[in-house]
Amino acid sequence: QKEVEQNSGPLSVPEGAIASLNCTYSDRGSQSFFWYRQYSGKSPELIMFIYSNGDKEDGRFTAQLNKASQYVSLLIRDSQPSDSATYLCAVRRGSQGNLIFGKGTKLSVKP
Amino acid sequence: DAGVTQSPTHLIKTRGQQVTLRCSPKSGHDTVSWYQQALGQGPQFIFQYYEEEERQRGNFPDRFSGHQFPNYSSELNVNALLLGDSALYLCASRPRGANTGELFFGEGSRLTVL
Numbered sequence: 001q002k003e004v005e006q007n008s009g010p011l012s013v014p015e016g017a018i019a020s021l022n023c024t025y026s027d028r029g030s031q032s033f034f035w036y037r038q039y040s041g042k043s044p045e046l047i048m049f050i051y052s053n054g055d056k057e058d059g060r061f062t063a064q065l066n067k068a069s070q071y072v073s074l075l076i077r078d079s080q081p082s083d084s085a086t087y088l089c090a091v092r093r094g095s096q097g098n099l100i101f102g103k104g105t106k107l108s109v110k111p
Numbered sequence: 112d113a114g115v116t117q118s119p120t121h122l123i124k125t126r127g128q129q130v131t132l133r134c135s136p137k138s139g140h141d142t143v144s145w146y147q148q149a150l151g152q153g154p155q156f157i158f159q160y161y162e163e164e165e166r167q168r169g170n171f172p173d174r175f176s177g178h179q180f181p182n183y184s185s186e187l188n189v190n191a192l193l194l195g196d197s198a199l200y201l202c203a204s205r206p207r208g209a210n211t212g213e214l215f216f217g218e219g220s221r222l223t224v225l
Contacts (some may be wrong), residue, residue: 004153020202022182032211032212033212034212034214036216040216043155043199043217043219044201044216045216046213046214046215049211049212049213051211054214060123088153088154090153094213095210096167097167097212098144098159098167099144099156099212099214100156100171101153101155102153102155103151103152103153104153110117110173
């Protein structure tokens with residue numbers, strides 16, 4: 001079992017819809033969870049992070065964490081074509097560990 | 112305020128050669144991590160430097176080595192290059208004193224090994 005698993009997609013949603021991206025992790029000692037966006041040929045860009053159970057909202061983005069079920073999700077409301085990218089989930093083990101990334105989910109928002 | 116900067120942006124090497132990649136962290140950042148990202152994959156952790164010492168290391172062979180300088184900049188060295196070393200090499204830095212672990216990435220160095 002991989003440490004961080006994501007559906008590689010592609011996930012296709014129409015413009016204006018809600019895109020839902022999911023991620024599961026295997027290490028129960030993981031403490032912080034991150035979502036990065038990566039456009040083709042570019043480097044990952046931090047969207048947001050979460051470390052407490054529940055929801056965290058930032059503009060059109062909402063991260064959701066459920067430690068008991070070991071999953072973290074990212075919701076993108078009012079999806080725009082400019083949101084089309086690969087979304088990487090990353091998990092940090094403990095308080096000093098580095099980030100472990102999933103393979104990413106490719107999102108395509110159709111006009 | 113410059114972000115994380117990396118050089119060179121692209122390079123081509125042949126098998127068996129050696130390569131050095133360079134990274135300058137963002138201002139106010141003191142920890143540098145290096146990642147390898149193969150096409151279609153997520154970034155894989157190589158190692159992390161803090162206070163000029165390697166603090167953590169991922170599952171990479173000794174051909175991969177690094178260094179951090181007193182000004183927090185860092186180098187990644189890869190010896191005896193293999194075709195499988197072709198990838199995007201990402202440097203990421205962390206703010207001084209940050210407890211939450213977020214990393215900020217540079218634009219990467221794309222290495223092609225022929």
